[in-house]
Amino acid sequence: MAKVFHLEQIKAVLKKIDPVQEIEKGFVAYSRGEVVVPPIGEMIxxxxxxxxxxKYGYIKKDDYFVIKIASGFLENSKTGLPSGSGMMLLFSQKTGYPEAVLFDEGYLTDVRTAAAGAVAAKYLAPKQVERIGIFGAGIQGRMQLEYLKTVTPCREVVAWGLNREELAAYQKDAAALGFSVQTTLEAAEVAAACNLIVTCTPATAPLLKADQIRKGTHITAMGSDTALKQELDAGILEKADRVVADSISQVMERGESFKAMQAGAIKKEDLLELGNVIIDRSLQRASEDEITVADLTGVAVQDIQITKAVYKKLVTFNQKF
Amino acid sequence: MAKVFHLEQIKAVLKKIDPVQEIEKGFVAYSRGEVVVPPIGEMIxxxxxxxxxxKYGYIKKDDYFVIKIASGFLENSKTGLPSGSGMMLLFSQKTGYPEAVLFDEGYLTDVRTAAAGAVAAKYLAPKQVERIGIFGAGIQGRMQLEYLKTVTPCREVVAWGLNREELAAYQKDAAALGFSVQTTLEAAEVAAACNLIVTCTPATAPLLKADQIRKGTHITAMGSDTALKQELDAGILEKADRVVADSISQVMERGESFKAMQAGAIKKEDLLELGNVIIDRSLQRASEDEITVADLTGVAVQDIQITKAVYKKLVTFNQKF
Structure with missing residues (x-):
């Protein structure tokens, strides 16, 4: 009989696993060609x-496969409800039987996205992170810090947002996570002060330009996951010593790399894939002066990995208590 | 919070709804172009x-949308487990939120398939059904009788199967449903004795030929749901006065109509669609002498309809008791 878990149970066991490690393993399997990800199903x-x-798929010869269902209905906010919702379904790859339904309400997508940011920083950020720059004072802007904590000792943040109110709220929440946050409405100030930058906005026009970026900066761009969104000027990717995509095939159609290729600033051959960078030390940052960009568009293997890890812990946890 | 229901609960409320009526409404909506059915997702x-x-989709302007996940793992039988499994997920079309998970283990697919057979018989069978011929002594062969009961008073059956053992078991189960069953291993005997025939086998070569079919017979072919399966010789569809598909677009690629079109025995223009036949009296059987064929390949709107109906009853039922 399939087990059913709710958000509070999921949040409780998340503290007991290491999502960064799970997502890292997922990217490696993906770049090794061990992951099957069929085309995304869609209803508008x-x-x-x-x-x-x-979104669905599996790692070959693994125990499970995962189906994620995620919805966005913007008018929910009219009645005070979250616009996003979702659930994760986990099945046995041996029998096809459903093993678990995780009513995570989209939370695990936020976690696996933030964990990917930490993976990118782990392999691409400079050794000495002076300050972390965060673009976007939303849920993901908060959660990035939560997982970056596990890969860098830096606790100084400069946060960019749309207005003072959301930045004040962000500052407070980040303080609770142990970060000291300065806020700004000027993107250039973030770039001038920080050498690890994470962009997590729904922007459709560049927030940052090439001449603003300091030597030695790593930028993880994770807001742009469609063909329309863009957070970085194509010149940044052109200038960068390394551009690393979570999925090279996926960024042919979406994300910062797509935009930069469209602009003629980079070519497909210039791209590295995150899983390969993790495996191969020679593909990682070679000096403290390099500019590096990670273009994260979100890959189903992240959903697979986080769901499996949470499920395994939920089962143990619920047996014990 | 989404509600979760298990097979026993689902079976209990099925007795309180009329699946035939629900499926009938679904075919009408489908033929009217009111149903959105995206391409099927697949993992092999x-x-x-x-x-x-x-499989997933929705009726426009309806309250819900439905996602069905169905698996078949043949080697499950090695350990005595059913090879098929499945679940139905129901979501709000207003918010995108999951409303219910029905762990039906594939049962609702059997029900909606059998109910479609009853709908076809209701609109296409001759007024005087002498005997019902059933090809295939499996679950679907049993369930067809369960729902045909609601649309014809005939209780005489001739059943064809692969061997005497399975037919003896079928005879016993059908008797419990109120049917008197003769059994045979000769397909021609079924055709000679029956003027309402339902084929529900996984055959990949014709079981019946045109010269075996009596005047006035209606045949519902529901076993063939892929491009490889076939239960009726193309000559039967050529000889038939009406060939009615559950989905004309779908039978372009699978089912009896597909095979008959491949053989040049019929053309797309010869096909009627079940929802249109239900709406338009002039498309239904015009005399007791006509030979009619219903080619049922299974349409997602059936899943949508049965899931909605069961869910609504489950909610009422669980509030009452």
Whole structure:
């Protein structure tokens, strides 16, 4: 009989696993060609407007496969409800039987996205991170710090947001995580002060330009996951010593690399893939002066990995207590 | 919070709804172009061999959308487990939120398939059904009788199967449903005795030929749901006065109509669609002498309809008791 878990249970066991390590393993399996990810299923609704996506796949010879269902209905906010929702389904790769339903309400997607940022920083950030720059004072801007904590000792942040109110709230929440945050409405100030930058906004025009970026900076761009969104000017990717995509095939159609290729600033041959960078020391940052960019668009193997890890811990946890 | 229901609960409320009526409404909505059915998602596994399909869709302006996940892992039988499994997920079309998970283990697919047979018989069978011929002594062969009961008073059956043992078991189960069953291993005997025939086998070569079919017979062919399966010789569809598909677009690629079109026995223009036949009296059987064929390949709107109906009843039922 399949087991059913709710958000509070999921949050409780997340503290007992290391999502960064799980996601890292996922990227390695992905770049090794061990992951099967069929085309995404999609339903678009008109009245009210909304969309539902079905992402699914598995690691070959693994015990499980995972189906994620995620929806976004913007008008939910009219009645004070979150626009996003979602669930993770885990099945046995031996029998096809459902093993678990995780009603995570989209939370595990946030976690696996933030954990990917930590993986990118782990392998690409300079050794001495002076200050962390965060673009976007939303959930992901907070969660990035939560997982960056595990890969860098730096606790100084400069945060960019749309207004003072959201930045004040961000500052408070980041302080609770142990970070000292300066805030700004000027993107250039972030670039001038920070050598590890994470962009997590829904921007559709560049927030940062090439001449603003300091030598030795690593930028993880994770807001842009469609063909329309863009956070970095193509010149940044052109200038960068390394551009690392989570999935080279995926960034042919979306994300910062897509935009930079469209602009003629970089070529497909210039791209590295994160899983390969993790495996091969020679593909990682070679000096403290390099500028590096990680272009993260979100890959189903992240959903697979986080769901498996949480499930395994939920089962142990619920047996014990 | 999404509600979770298990097979016993689902079976209990199925007795309180009319699946035939629900499926009938679904076919009408489908033929009216009111149903959105995106391409099927698929995962194929090798070791052990298995497949998982994700079927999903919705009726426009309806309250819900439905995602069905169904798997078949043949080697489960080695350990005495059913090879098929499945679940139905129901979501709000207003918020995108999951409303219910129905762990039906594939049962609702059997029900909606059998109910479609009853819908076809209701609109296409002759007024006087002398005997019902059933090809295939499996679950679907049993369930067809369960729902045909609601649309014809005939309780005489001639059943064809692969061997005497399975037919003896079938005879016993059908008797419990109120049917008197003769059994045979000769397909021609079924055709000679029956004027309402339902084929529900996994055959990949015709079981019946045109010259065996009596005047006035209606045949519902529901076993063939891929491009490889076939239960009726193309000559039967050529000879038939009406060939009615559950989905004309779907039978372009699978089912009896596909095979008959490949053989040049019929053309796309010869096909009627079940939802249109239900709406339009002039498309239904015009005399007791006509030969009619219903080619049922299974449409996602059936999953949508049965899931909604069961869910609504489950909610009422669980509030009451």
């Amino acid at each position: 609704f008109e009245d009210p407007p909304g969309d539902t996506h079905i | 596994f090798e070791d052990p061999p298995g497949d998982t399909h994700i």
